[in-house]
Amino acid sequence: MVDAVEPLKARRIYLLLRERILNGALEPGSRLPGELSIAAEYGVSRVTVRRALDTLAIDGLIDRRPGSGTFVQENSSVQPIVADLSNVLSHLVEMGRRTSVRLLSFAYVNPSESVAAALGLGPGERAQRSIRVRLIDGAPFSYLVTHVPERIGVTYSEADLASMPLLGLLERSGIVVEEASQSIGATLAGPDVAEALALEIGSPLLSLTRVVWDPSGQGVEHLHALYRPDRYSFHMDLVRTGAVGARRWNPVAKPSTARPEPKKRKAEGPKSLKPKPRPVRVSNQRRTST
Amino acid sequence: MVDAVEPLKARRIYLLLRERILNGALEPGSRLPGELSIAAEYGVSRVTVRRALDTLAIDGLIDRRPGSGTFVQENSSVQPIVADLSNVLSHLVEMGRRTSVRLLSFAYVNPSESVAAALGLGPGERAQRSIRVRLIDGAPFSYLVTHVPERIGVTYSEADLASMPLLGLLERSGIVVEEASQSIGATLAGPDVAEALALEIGSPLLSLTRVVWDPSGQGVEHLHALYRPDRYSFHMDLVRTGAVGARRWNPVAKPSTARPEPKKRKAEGPKSLKPKPRPVRVSNQRRTST
DNA sequence: GCTACCTGTCTACCTTATAAGACATTTCAC
DNA sequence: GTGAAATGTCTTATAAGGTAGACAGGTAGC
Numbered sequence: 051m052v053d054a055v056e057p058l059k060a061r062r063i064y065l066l067l068r069e070r071i072l073n074g075a076l077e078p079g080s081r082l083p084g085e086l087s088i089a090a091e092y093g094v095s096r097v098t099v100r101r102a103l104d105t106l107a108i109d110g111l112i113d114r115r116p117g118s119g120t121f122v123q124e125n126s127s128v129q130p131i132v133a134d135l136s137n138v139l140s141h142l143v144e145m146g147r148r149t150s151v152r153l154l155s156f157a158y159v160n161p162s163e164s165v166a167a168a169l170g171l172g173p174g175e176r177a178q179r180s181i182r183v184r185l186i187d188g189a190p191f192s193y194l195v196t197h198v199p200e201r202i203g204v205t206y207s208e209a210d211l212a213s214m215p216l217l218g219l220l221e222r223s224g225i226v227v228e229e230a231s232q233s234i235g236a237t238l239a240g241p242d243v244a245e246a247l248a249l250e251i252g253s254p255l256l257s258l259t260r261v262v263w264d265p266s267g268q269g270v271e272h273l274h275a276l277y278r279p280d281r282y283s284f285h286m287d288l289v290r291t292g293a294v295g296a297r298r299w300n301p302v303a304k305p306s307t308a309r310p311e312p313k314k315r316k317a318e319g320p321k322s323l324k325p326k327p328r329p330v331r332v333s334n335q336r337r338t339s340t
Numbered sequence: 341m342v343d344a345v346e347p348l349k350a351r352r353i354y355l356l357l358r359e360r361i362l363n364g365a366l367e368p369g370s371r372l373p374g375e376l377s378i379a380a381e382y383g384v385s386r387v388t389v390r391r392a393l394d395t396l397a398i399d400g401l402i403d404r405r406p407g408s409g410t411f412v413q414e415n416s417s418v419q420p421i422v423a424d425l426s427n428v429l430s431h432l433v434e435m436g437r438r439t440s441v442r443l444l445s446f447a448y449v450n451p452s453e454s455v456a457a458a459l460g461l462g463p464g465e466r467a468q469r470s471i472r473v474r475l476i477d478g479a480p481f482s483y484l485v486t487h488v489p490e491r492i493g494v495t496y497s498e499a500d501l502a503s504m505p506l507l508g509l510l511e512r513s514g515i516v517v518e519e520a521s522q523s524i525g526a527t528l529a530g531p532d533v534a535e536a537l538a539l540e541i542g543s544p545l546l547s548l549t550r551v552v553w554d555p556s557g558q559g560v561e562h563l564h565a566l567y568r569p570d571r572y573s574f575h576m577d578l579v580r581t582g583a584v585g586a587r588r589w590n591p592v593a594k595p596s597t598a599r600p601e602p603k604k605r606k607a608e609g610p611k612s613l614k615p616k617p618r619p620v621r622v623s624n625q626r627r628t629s630t
Numbered sequence: 631g632c633t634a635c636c637t638g639t640c641t642a643c644c645t646t647a648t649a650a651g652a653c654a655t656t657t658c659a660c
Numbered sequence: 661g662t663g664a665a666a667t668g669t670c671t672t673a674t675a676a677g678g679t680a681g682a683c684a685g686g687t688a689g690c
Contacts, residue, residue, distance in 0.1 A: 058348060058351075058677080058678095059677080059678070060677085060678090062541060062542040065528060065542065066528055066530055066541070066542065069527055069528050070530070073525075073527065074454060077452070077453060077454075084635075084636060084637085085636080085637070086635095086636090091531055092531055092541065093531070094678080094679085095678060095679045095680070096679090096680090097677095097678070097679070097680090098677085098678060098679085100637090100638090101677095101678095103637095114637065114638090115636085115637080115686090115687080116636070116637040116638065116685075116686050116687080117635080117636050117637065117685075117686030117687035117688080118635090118636065118637080118686080118687050118688075119635085119636060119637080119687090120636090120637080160367075162367070162368075163368055227580050228579065228580050229577070229578065229579055229580070230577070230578040230579075230580070230589065231575070231576070231577050231578070232575070232576055232578065233573050233574060233575040233576075234524060234546070234573060234574040234575075235546060235569040235573040235574075236526035236527075236544040236545055236546040236547075236567075236569040237526075237544050237569065238355075238543075238544045240355045240356065240358070240359040241352065241355055241356055241359070242359060243359075251352065251355065252542065254526040254527050254528050254544045254545070255526055255544070256524070256525060256526040257526075257569070277526075279525040279526040279527065279547075283523050283524060283525040284523060284524040284525075285521070285522070285523040285524075286521070286522060286523075287519070287520070287521050288519065288520040288521070288522065289518065289519055289520075290517050290518050290519070290520070299520065301591045348647080348648095348676095348677095349647080349648075350647080350648085374665070374666060374667085375666080375667070376665095376666090384648075384649085385648060385649045385650065385651095386649090386650085386651095387647085387648065387649070387650090388647080388648060388649085390667090390668090391647085391648095393667095404667065404668090405656085405657080405666085405667080406655070406656050406657075406666070406667045406668060407655070407656030407657030407658075407665080407666055407667065407668095408656075408657050408658075408665095408666065408667080409657090409665085409666055409667080410666085410667080
């Protein structure tokens with residue numbers, strides 16, 4: 051990694067500005083505040099801001115014009131892959147893009163206490179741990195650490211894992227996968243993950259932890275996944291249900307068809323991670339067709 | 341702001357050790373190598389190692405015993421609030437905890453292009469923008485930026501917004517809220533958000549963007565929410581449905597009763613009864629800074 | 631042309647991180 | 661008890677990151 055290692059504050063500001071540019075909060079073509087304004091905003095000196103801007107310029111994210119200002123490059127906003135939460139597995143195929151997997155690690159280990167508890171393993175019981183990185187069009191976007199009870203893990207090989215989704219392997223082995231529970235959070239990239247995902251240390255990551263059970267309530271898979279938010283985000287559609295006073299949102303069970311591929315990409319500037327500001331009338335269509 | 345942000349090498353070592361602790365490579369209760377050994381291992385001075393260990397101690401991940409050694413803490417994980425995705429609004433009340441709201445900003449503005457597009461506003465059409473911070477037991481955990489079309493925003497007052505949920509206000513005003521679309525990602529805390537959430541600049545945040553429509557397909561609310569992942573995370577239970585070859589996950593429609601927070605952590609014993617795939621809370625992710 | 635504001639560049643100075651030790655104190659195995 | 665090894669607490673010195681300000685030169689609005 052070329053790294054260039056800017057010091058702390060400069061790097062932090064670099065990451066923050068980069069984030070705002072990539073997710074569209076700073077619209078392409080627009081002018082950044084002056085270096086002195088940025089310095090004041092973040093409470094640092096102008097030199098430090100300039101170091102951050104230097105790196106952004108190297109990245110090709112900004113265009114600095116002496117006398118005029120610093121501008122966000124036009125093409126710098128990126129549309130992340132969108133994973134529909136109700137259809138977690140098949141979305142990648144639907145996107146019609148090429149994904150591949152790199153298997154970083156494969157071993158039988160004594161799992162940590164939290165993993166053992168989640169899977170319902172007894173003390174001393176081992177688990178197969180694998181670490182994989184998923185790439186789309188050659189670019190890594192997820193870092194997956196899975197634990198599977200040893201007795202289940204032995205039903206497939208390391209080579210299998212490098213070429214097939216884990217859930218598919220489990221089902222091929224006759225494991226019935228029925229229920230799962232997952233939570234979503236955020237964290238920062240540590241050294242290993244940063245390198246695997248081609249990120250700077252300290253970059254933000256989406257974090258997903260999922261435990262999968264078979265019908266008997268026996269844990270069959272523990273997944274800890276980290277996603278690059280600029281390349282991957284979760285999406286879901288909701289409908290409002292329930293009587294007045296007890297209303298709540300329920301997820302829409304969508305058919306597993308592909309989402310209409312976005313044709314244009316300009317200017318949408320998805321605030322944070324909004325995948326596609328989604329044509330407003332779509333809800334109309336769906337409603338009438340339902 | 342207490343964090344003191346260790347510098348480069350110390351931070352790198354902190355992150356490395358932290359990762360090894362969190363993913364179980366360093367077993368809870370076990371002793372770390374001596375400070376001098378660690379220093380030699382990473383090629384830094386002992387002072388630097390000690391700084392990293394200081395931070396780990398503040399995080400509660402290690403226990404330093406003079407003369408004896410440094411040990412990995414047994415558990416001590418902070419449980420964040422858990423928001424069930426299918427019941428996003430009411431979970432806070434269900435938790436039986438006191439939440440309050442601080443209204444930071446309230447104004448009618450010209451929305452950014454992306455917000456205008458999401459809400460279906462015409463050019464020049466204004467929107468009411470409010471910025472609120474939610475606190476639980478006095479501790480801030482979310483930063484909410486909402487945009488509402490001006491014609492709808494005028495149906496309630498600034499004081500209303502400071503005391504009632506926005507969706508409640510909308511429904512009180514006769515707006516029928518029917519569909520929504522949201523996506524979840526991760527980002528870094530900028531200066532204003534960091535201050536509002538009592539975080540360091542550059543801390544990781546969960547990001548949620550939601551657009552709500554009425555039955556006619558007209559956008560009524562655009563929400564951009566940022567959550568402290570150490571205090572708030574999303575959770576969902578899933579079931580596997582569909583025929584072989586077209587299987588996918590579907591969310592479980594749960595009754596809106598409160599979930600007893602599972603404090604158990606051990607093997608769960610005989611789980612012959614399958615009906616309750618109770619979420620075994622996995623303390624995978626931990627706060628990273630603050 | 632005048633002016634205000636921007637980036638580019640440089641200098642001098644201060645603060646902090648890191649290194650490399652010395653030394654005290656505690657713990658634990660023997 | 662003794663001694664090895666661990667953390668806690670200093671010191672001194674060097675390196676690196678960050679600050680503050682001045683100044684040159686370009687650009688654009690008036």
